[in-house]
Each structure stands twice: as structure tokens, then as C-alpha cells.
Amino acid sequence: MATKPSDLSEVDLIQQGAEARVYSGHFAGEPCIIKERFKKTYRHPTLEERLTQRRIQQEAKALLRCRKAGIAVPSVYFIDSTNNCIYLEKIEPSLTVREFIQQLPLPYSDEDNNKLYAIALKIGSVLASLHNTDTIHGDLTTSNMLLKFPHDAFELYLIDFGLSQVSQLHEDKGVDLYVLEKAFLSTHPKTEHVFEEILKSYQKNNKKAVEVLKKLDEVRLRGRKRVMVG
Amino acid sequence: MPTVIGFEGSANKLGIGIIRDGEVLANPRHTYITPPGQGFLPRDTAKHHQEHALDVLKQCMKEANLTPQDIDCVCYTKGPGMGAPLVSTAVVARTIAQLWGVPIIGVNHCIGHIEMGRLITKAENPVVLYVSGGNTQVIAYSQRRYRIFGETIDIAVGNCLDRFARILKLSNDPSPGYNIEQAAKKGNILIDLPYVVKGMDVSFSGILSYIEDVAHKKLKSGECTPEDLCFSLQETIFAMLVEITERAMAHCGSQEVLIVGGVGCNVRLQEMMGAMAKERNAKLFATDMRFCIDNGAMIAQAGWEMFTSGQTTPWDETWCTQRYRTDEVEVTWRD
Amino acid sequence: MTIYRQSKSDMAQEDHIKTFPMDVFPHSTISVAMFKDVRKIDELKTHIVGGEIDAAIVSSRMICDLFQILVAANKAVNAKTTGKLKTRNINSEVVFCLSPSNSITDSLKKFGVSPEDSAVIAVTVDDFDGQKMQVVLQHINGEMVPLEQLHRYTDEDTVKKVYKINDVELQKSSLLDSVVTRIAVKEFAM
Numbered sequence: 206m207a208t209k210p211s212d213l214s215e216v217d218l219i220q221q222g223a224e225a226r227v228y229s230g231h232f233a234g235e236p237c238i239i240k241e242r243f244k245k246t247y248r249h250p251t252l253e254e255r256l257t258q259r260r261i262q263q264e265a266k267a268l269l270r271c272r273k274a275g276i277a278v279p280s281v282y283f284i285d286s287t288n289n290c291i292y293l294e295k296i297e298p299s300l301t302v303r304e305f306i307q308q309l310p311l312p313y314s315d316e317d318n319n320k321l322y323a324i325a326l327k328i329g330s331v332l333a334s335l336h337n338t339d340t341i342h343g344d345l346t347t348s349n350m351l352l353k354f355p356h357d358a359f360e361l362y363l364i365d366f367g368l369s370q371v372s373q374l375h376e377d378k379g380v381d382l383y384v385l386e387k388a389f390l391s392t393h394p395k396t397e398h399v400f401e402e403i404l405k406s407y408q409k410n411n412k413k414a415v416e417v418l419k420k421l422d423e424v425r426l427r428g429r430k431r432v433m434v435g
Numbered sequence: 436m437p438t439v440i441g442f443e444g445s446a447n448k449l450g451i452g453i454i455r456d457g458e459v460l461a462n463p464r465h466t467y468i469t470p471p472g473q474g475f476l477p478r479d480t481a482k483h484h485q486e487h488a489l490d491v492l493k494q495c496m497k498e499a500n501l502t503p504q505d506i507d508c509v510c511y512t513k514g515p516g517m518g519a520p521l522v523s524t525a526v527v528a529r530t531i532a533q534l535w536g537v538p539i540i541g542v543n544h545c546i547g548h549i550e551m552g553r554l555i556t557k558a559e560n561p562v563v564l565y566v567s568g569g570n571t572q573v574i575a576y577s578q579r580r581y582r583i584f585g586e587t588i589d590i591a592v593g594n595c596l597d598r599f600a601r602i603l604k605l606s607n608d609p610s611p612g613y614n615i616e617q618a619a620k621k622g623n624i625l626i627d628l629p630y631v632v633k634g635m636d637v638s639f640s641g642i643l644s645y646i647e648d649v650a651h652k653k654l655k656s657g658e659c660t661p662e663d664l665c666f667s668l669q670e671t672i673f674a675m676l677v678e679i680t681e682r683a684m685a686h687c688g689s690q691e692v693l694i695v696g697g698v699g700c701n702v703r704l705q706e707m708m709g710a711m712a713k714e715r716n717a718k719l720f721a722t723d724m725r726f727c728i729d730n731g732a733m734i735a736q737a738g739w740e741m742f743t744s745g746q747t748t749p750w751d752e753t754w755c756t757q758r759y760r761t762d763e764v765e766v767t768w769r770d
Numbered sequence: 771m772t773i774y775r776q777s778k779s780d781m782a783q784e785d786h787i788k789t790f791p792m793d794v795f796p797h798s799t800i801s802v803a804m805f806k807d808v809r810k811i812d813e814l815k816t817h818i819v820g821g822e823i824d825a826a827i828v829s830s831r832m833i834c835d836l837f838q839i840l841v842a843a844n845k846a847v848n849a850k851t852t853g854k855l856k857t858r859n860i861n862s863e864v865v866f867c868l869s870p871s872n873s874i875t876d877s878l879k880k881f882g883v884s885p886e887d888s889a890v891i892a893v894t895v896d897d898f899d900g901q902k903m904q905v906v907l908q909h910i911n912g913e914m915v916p917l918e919q920l921h922r923y924t925d926e927d928t929v930k931k932v933y934k935i936n937d938v939e940l941q942k943s944s945l946l947d948s949v950v951t952r953i954a955v956k957e958f959a960m
Contacts, residue, residue, distance in 0.1 A: 206851045207794045223678075223685040232793050233840035247677050247710035249670045251625040256674075265958035272951055275938045280947040281954040283794065283844055287852055292794075292954075294947070344634050368632060380588060384634030391584070424588060 207285045210239045224367070229295065232282045236295040241288065242367075257289050260367040264291060267340055267366035274338045276331060277353075277362045296351050296362050302328070303347035306393050313395075321399045324352070327361045329406020332385075335363065336378045336411055343368030345385035347392055375413065379420025382407070386421075437507040437742055440495070440531075441735030444484045444524025445516025445544050446568055447475045451488075451495040452732025453506075454739050457554055461498035462725065462732040463491050472604045474597065481519035488527045495731070503535045508747070510738025513541030514759030516569060521755035529753055538747040540738045544729075545570060545761040548695035549581060550740055551733035556720035562689045564680045564708070565761075567696035567729070568593035568612075571637065571676070573683045574761055576769060581761045584686065585635035585679040592672055593698045595639040599668060602650055603661050610728075615665045616701050622666025624659050630671055635682055637675045642668070673704045677711050684717060693720040700727040744768040786916045787903055788836075792844060795851065800843045801894045801903055802836060804920060808912030811885045817909050824902045826864035830889035830923035832881050832932065833868075835946045839893055841953050842867040847895060860895050870933050870952050880932055889923040 210216050216230040216239065228239040242257055261284060271278040280294035302324060309317045328350065335342065342349070344365060351362040370377070382404070389400050408414040436456050443450040447469075452462035467483035469475050496502070511528035514521060532539040549563050562584075563574040571592045573585035593612060600611030605618065629645050631638040646668060653659045680692060692712055694705065705721050712719040726733060741747075744767040787803040808814070817823050833839060846863035849855050857863045857874055869877030883890050890912070894902040907914070926945065929935075935948045952959075 207848055208796060213793065213796075223681045230793065233790065233837055233844065235837065245674075245678075245711070246714060247707040248674045249625055252630075252670055252674060255627060256630060262958045265955040269951055269955050269959045272943050272948060273936075273939050275942045277942055280943075281951045282841055283848070283954055284958060285794070285848065287848075343632075346634065368634075380633055380636075383588075384636065387636075388634060391582070427588060 206287045207283075207290075209288050210241050210290060232292050235282070236297065237282055238279070238293045238295045239290055240293065241290045243289070258286070261286065261289065261291060263369045264366040266371075267342075267369040268293075270338055270340050270371075271335065271363065271366075274334060274340075276334050276338075277360050278366075279362065279364060293364075296353055296364075299351045299353045299362070301348050302350040302352060302361075303392060305352055306347060306396070306399075311395060318398075321396070322402050324359075324361070325399050325402035326406045327359070329403045329408075330410045331361050331363065332382070332403070333407045333410030333414065336381070336413075336417065339371055339373050341370050341372050341377045341381045342366060343370060343381065343384070345381060346388035375416040375420045376424075378413075378417040379422075380424055382417065382421050383424045386425075437739060438501065438505050439508045439510060439735045439739040439742060440506050441542070441547070441731045441733065441738055442509070442511040442524050442528040442531075443544070443547070443729050443731045443734045444488075444520050445512045445514070446520065446729060447480050447483070448729040449484045449487055449491055449524065450729055450731035450734075451491050452730055452735050453495060453499045453501065454732055454735040456739075457736075459732045460501065461495045462730050463494045463498060464728070464730050465491050466609070468607050468609075471606050472601050473607070474601060477517045477519040480517060481523040484520055484523045488524070492527070492531070506535055506537055508538050508540060508738060508742045509535070510540045510542050510734050510742075511753075512544045512547065512734055513748075513754075514756035515544055516755075516757065518755070518757050521757070525753065525755050529750075538742070539750070539753055540741050540746065541748040541753055541755075542734045542737045542741070543759050543761060543764050544734075545572065545574070545759075546581060546764055546766075547733035547737040549574065549693075549761075550737040551726050551730075552693045552695040552720065552722055554736055555722045555726055556693060558691050558693045558718075558720040560689070561691035561693035561720060562680060562683045562687060563693045563695060564676060564699070565696045566592050566676060566694065566698035566704075568597055568698075570696060571639075572761060573635065573680050575683060575687050575689065576766065579766050579769070581764070581766060583760070583762055584683040585637070588633065588636050588638050589640040590643065592637075592639060592676060593696070595643045595672065596668070596698065598643060599646060599650075599664075602647055603664070610697070612698060612701065615669065616703065618662045619665040619669045619703065620662075622660070622662035622664070624663040624667070625670060626653070626659060626663065626667040628667055628671045630675060632675055632678055635679055635686075637679055639672065642671065669701075669703055673701075673707050676704065677707050680708065681711050681715070684715065690715075690717040691720065692717060695722065695727065697728045700724045740768040786914050787900070788917055789897070790840060792847065794844060795847050798847055798896050799898065800840060800847075801897045801900075802839055802891060802917060803903060803906070804830065804889065804891045804915050804917050804923075805910050805912035806889045806915050806923070808883075808888055808890050808910060810911050811883055811887060811890075814909060814911070815883065823905055823909055824861065824894065825906045826861040826893040827883050827906070828865055828868060828881050828891050828893065829883050829887045830891050830920070831887065831925040831928055833891055833920060834924045834926065834929055834949060836917060836920060837946060838868070838949050838953070839864075839891065841950045843893060843895065845953065861893075864893050864895070867953060867956075870956060872956070891920075 210228045220227040283292040349365040353360045438455040447467040450464040453460040465487045509532035571587040597611045605614040629641045709719045789801040845867040866877045892906045
């Protein structure tokens with residue numbers, strides 16, 4: 206069976222998350238990223254197996270769906286089900302949107318804001334395309350968006366589709382945006398204006414945006430509606 | 436050395452407790468238990484609290500061996516919770532505070548759980564999983580707020596368990612969750628249930644409606660037993676909770692996790708959280724049923740922190756509110 | 771990394787066989803060679819079916835890059851080592867993995883050789899002493915050409931059609947990326 210990334214030579218561990226280890230390596234001459242999902246011992250073994258297989262499957266499906274729809278995502282080179290690894294195209298040179306924003310010191314200058322607005326415009330339109338294909342990312346954060354800079358233009362890649370699903374429901378799309386909003390605002394303080402631009406751009410590019418944004422409002426209120434009782 | 440009394444009645448437990456400088460002097464509680472298959476309604480619950488308030492109060496003072504002169508401050512649950520029960524408890528608290536001539540403090544129920552958990556376990560700065568019939572939140576302290584990192588986007592996990600217990604007509608004594616836990620121990624088959632994690636949040640309405648549907652079919656066909664269903668439900672929803680807690684820990688770089696709230700009594704949940712913590716070289720903190728389950732002392736403890744850091748509630752603000760976000764409170768007693 | 775191997779038979783003929791080690795299967799290799807002006811394909815097919823040729827012989831029309839072959843071959847080797855071959859042997863598995871279809875018959879038909887082909891690519895797995903490729907050379911009636919010329923024989927329109935790749939996709943994706951992703955995710959994206 207296929208060798209585990211940790212046993213391969215010329216492979217570097219670049220990130221250890223809660224769910225997976227990410228390595229940098231090569232596949233048939235191409236630089237690649239290897240995402241290895243590791244076993245969670247707290248889960249019942251049957252659940253663990255089901256969940257891991259399902260997430261690999263969801264990720265694979267979503268990466269192809271996005272590609273078909275013209276959304277920038279890494280290519281897939283190999284899915285190693287035995288070791289729960291997925292070998293993906295390495296997008297380089299690239300920065301996560303999170304790294305990009307965190308590089309900019311507060312308070313944001315006009316020039317910085319222009320850069321942020323440009324990225325927001327792109328994020329909004331990419332998410333609109335995503336939702337137009339009825340694909341729900343499920344874990345939108347600024348760490349799951351890559352910026353690739355060929356010359357002055359930039360391309361926005363989406364990654365990490367393990368929690369993705371297919372759904373036509375406005376509710377699910379609204380929740381998808383809600384997850385991003387929470388992640389965005391908690392990771393990057395004072396960026397409400399940037400998130401607003403994302404939503405505006407989303408609305409411009411998605412016909413059903415009005416319905417989706419209504420659901421977003423509903424989800425936002427769920428915990429927050431204040432009912433005063435004597 | 437202020438001595439503080441706390442009144443809790445936001446759901447079906449009526450608790451009155453006394454704290455002095457981190458010591459629990461008394462913590463009696465009376466629970467409104469409905470027949471199997473029935474949940475508790477606001478009006479009946481409020482009635483229960485009214486009926487038992489004075490008895491529990493007398494018991495409390497007796498256990499602590501104190502008189503009204505010994506009390507420096509009265510605290511009550513301002514919210515969140517069910518409207519009528521909250522108010523019926525608040526009325527007693529307000530009356531006592533005025534009778535005894537002491538200040539009154541409205542306390543956030545969730546913060547009561549957190550502060551009690553911190554006191555009992557001595558956890559320094561944990562990521563907190565707060566799970567009960569009415570709440571499911573992953574909380575971490577940052578810059579004078581208990582920030583909510585993850586939560587349920589629909590119903591609370593305890594609510595999901597309670598409603599499922601009703602479908603199976605399990606007894607509500609001592610609590611539906613406890614009886615599901617016991618039944619689950621005898622379960623073997625892990626049924627494939629919807630597992631819904633969205634970013635840092637979870638959703639339980641899907642799994643509840645699915646299992647409500649499936650329960651009838653599978654039990655009828657003999658495909659599985661009620662014990663199998665309880666087992667499957669627990670394994671799935673607890674795994675979801677552990678997952679979002681782990682994400683928060685990874686995000687905050689935290690090495691401590693504390694479980695509070697009624698569902699925190701569940702040993703299986705503690706086991707799973709413990710396994711996750713161990714893998715990360717982190718430490719799990721949990722309290723026992725005296726403090727996991729809603730009680731008066733936790734309100735007193737949070738109130739004590741507020742009182743000693745200079746906060747009291749003006750009389751015209753001593754109302755109750757069904758929705759009261761954990762992050763709305765300014766945590767003046769921590770830096 | 772490429773290792774150029776000298777053919778044992780005719781030293782006068784230039785050797786264009788490339789052998790690649792496999793990143794994920796360090797003890798395995800994939801060897802590839804391409805031939806043009808191939809005649810008597812029916813005879814060739816008989817030898818393949820007869821088991822005399824231990825190689826996958828694919829239609830060059832369907833191949834747009836060497837990388838495509840390596841991705842498919844990797845998948846085939848993985849199937850073999852995990853005991854999950856869907857076809858009879860490693861060679862038919864390579865052909866099956868190249869195809870976006872789950873039908874073995876359809877895969878062999880579209881990606882295997884047929885009399886309409888004039889250029890073919892031979893793929894051998896674990897051909898450590900080069901013998902497998904030698905057998906191929908003995909049976910193929912055609913001229914071996916450098917693999918760098920592979921793109922000359924690609925029928926892009928057919929590739930797009932068979933892999934169902936439309937123009938919207940090609941605005942952002944290269945043909946190769948679209949093909950390779952489909953190969954890699956085939957059984958997961960059903």
C-alpha cells in the first residue's frame with residue numbers, strides 16, 4: 206500500500222491542525238501538498254471511519270465541482286484512502302487571505318483599504334459562483350482562501366472542502382456566509398467594512414443573493430434577539 | 436469577606452446557594468420533574484418555583500447556619516432562560532434583597548456556570564464547553580469578555596437529548612439526559628446519523644428530526660433497540676461537540692478545557708473530551724452533578740466576583756431577559 | 771527524475787524509453803515509450819489479449835501529457851497493492867484508471883488501441899530489467915519517438931469530449947489539470 210507522508214523522504218510537515226497534518230512534497234515531478242487526516246481516538250471507530258471517508262469524498266467531489274464551474278481550486282493528484290491522504294496541486298507562490306490581512310497594520314491606510322476592497326470584491330464573486338453551483342463550503346475562513354499573485358493581478362483559490370456539501374437551500378448558503386462572517390470578524394478586528402464589500406460583491410454576482418442574505422440575517426439573530434421580560 | 440446568596444430558576448431547577456470567599460456554604464435545589472413523554476412548560480415551572488422558593492430558602496439558610504444579617508448581597512439569574520420561571524425567581528430575590536436591605540446583582544446564567552467551574556476545578560484559562568438544555572456554546576476568555584467561539588445554530592444539545600427522551604418515553608427522573616446515558620451503555624449498533632459541523636458551529640435540529648423519523652421505523656422493524664438509538668445519538672452529538680471544542684482550542688492555543696452545564700454530567704462526554712485533551716497534551720476539567728446542573732451557588736459565585744469588583748444592578752434594571760448573550764457582560768473581575 | 775535506459779537489442783536505434791520512480795511507492799517504477807506509424811494493430815491486440823505483452827498499450831490521441839499517465843499509473847499501482855483491482859491485471863487497470871468512465875469495457879475501448887490509431891503509448895510497471903518493454907518493442911510494428919513529441923498526437927477535441935470538459939472550465943483550468951483531477955477523484959465523485 207501507499208507509503209505514509211511521514212515515512213517519505215523529501216517531504217516537509219508544514220502545518221499541524223486539529224484534524225489534519227499538511228505536508229509539502231512532490232508528486233511525479235510536480236510540487237504538491239499532502240493533507241493527511243489523522244484518526245481521532247475519541248470518536249467511536251465506526252463513526253471515525255464513516256466520517257473520515259465521508260470528508261475525503263466530500264472534498265474530492267467539491268474540488269471537481271468547483272473546477273467544472275470555473276472556480277479556482279487546487280488540482281487533485283491522488284487520493285490515498287488507506288492512509289486518509291489527499292495529494293493536491295501546490296498553489297505557489299501564494300498567501301492565505303488571513304496572512305495577507307494580518308500583514309497590514311491597523312489603522313488601515315487608504316491604500317490598504319483599496320487592497321482589501323479588491324480582495325473583498327473577488328471573495329464575493331467567487332462565493333457567488335460557488336453558491337450558484339449549489340456547493341456549500343462548510344468551513345469558510347480566511348485561512349481557507351489563497352491568493353496567488355501572477356504579476357499585478359491575483360487569483361483567489363478556495364481550499365479545504367472536507368465539510369462541504371451540496372445544497373440548494375438558501376438557509377445553507379446563508380449559514381455558509383455566517384460561518385465566514387464569524388471567522389472573518391473574530392480573526393481580523395475592525396474589518397466590518399471589508400465584509401460588507403464581500404456581501405455587496407456576492408449580491409452582484411448571485412441571482413438568489415437576496416434570499417440568501419435574508420437567511421444570513423435570520424441566523425445572525427438567532428442568538429441575539431433580546432426579549433425583555435418583567 | 437462578602438457573603439453572597441444566589442437565586443437560580445431559569446429552567447426547571449430551583450436552586451438557592453450561598454458563597455463566602457470561594458467556599459460553598461449551602462446549595463440546596465428542587466427540580467420540577469414532569470411525567471415521561473412530557474417536557475416542562477413555562478407556566479407550570481414558574482408555579483413550581485413559587486411553591487418551593489421559601490422552603491428552599493429556609494433550607495439554604497439553615498444549611499449555611501446563617502441569618503439574614505450575615506448576607507451582604509443578593510444575586511439572581513437575569514437570563515437567559517424561560518420567561519415565567521426567571522421572573523418568579525427574580526421576584527423572590529428582589530423581595531429578599533429589599534427586606535434585608537442589601538444590594539442586588541443580576542447575573543448571566545452562563546457566566547454562573549463558567550465561574551463555578553473555574554472555582555471548583557481551579558482551571559486557569561480554559562476553553563469552556565457549556566452544554567445544557569438551553570445552551571450550547573464554546574467559550575474562551577479574551578479582553579474582558581467571555582467570547583463565544585462556537586455554538587449551536589439551532590437547538591441546544593440538551594434540548595435535543597430531552598426531546599429524544601420524550602419520544603422514547605424515558606423517565607424524566609432524575610433527568611431525561613441521565614436516563615439516555617444509562618440506556619446508551621447497553622447499546623451496541625452505531626446507526627449512521629447526520630453529523631453537522633459548520634465551521635466552529637454545530638446544528639442539532641437535523642439529527643433530531645432524523646432520529647425522530649428513524650426511531651419509529653427501526654424500532655418497529657426490530658432493526659435496532661432503543662438502547663442502540665441512545666448510544667448512536669450520544670456518540671454522534673458528543674463527537675460533534677468535541678470537534679468544535681478542539682477547533683477552538685487549536686485556534687486559541689489553549690491547553691485546558693472545562694465542561695459546564697447539565698449535559699456536562701454525562702460521563703461519556705467527559706470520556707470523549709478527555710481522550711481529545713490527552714491527544715493534544717491538554718487537561719480536561721469537569722465538575723460533578725452538584726455544580727454541573729443548574730444551582731444557586733453558581734449564581735452566587737458569579738455575583739460574588741461582580742460584587743467584589745464593584746458591580747451591582749440598579750433597581751430599575753433588575754428585570755429578566757430570555758436571551759442574554761454570554762459576551763454581553765463585561766468581565767470586570769479578570770484582566 | 772528520469773533514468774534513460776539502453777535497450778539491449780538494437781544499439782543503433784535511439785532509445786526513448788523513460789522510467790520514473792514513484793513518490794508514493796518507493797519500490798516501484800513506471801516506464802513509458804511512444805510509437806508512431808504503428809501498423810497491424812489487430813495483431814498487436816491479439817498479443818495483448820493473449821497475455822504475451824505485459825504492458826498497457828494506450829491510444830496517444832487520449833493522452834495530453836506524461837503527467838496524466840503517471841497519475842493514472844499511480845492509481846493503478848495503489849489499487850493493486852491494496853488488493854482492490856477492478857480489472858484483471860495491472861495493465862488493464864492503468865487503462866481503466868485513465869478513463870473517466872466506470873465501465874471497464876468502455877474504458878478499454880476508448881483508451882486502449884484500435885485500428886484507427888497510428889500512434890500508441892506503452893506503459894510498463896516495475897520493469898526493473900527493461901524486459902517488459904523489450905517484449906513490447908518486439909511486437910510493435912512502428913517507430914519509437916521521443917516522449918517530448920507526445921503533444922503532437924493528442925486529439926484535444928476528443929479528450930475534451932470523452933472527459934466532458936467544457937469551455938467554462940477551461941477558462942480557469944488547463945486541460946491537463948482538468949483531466950488529472952477527474953482521474954484522481956473518479957470513484958469519489960460519483
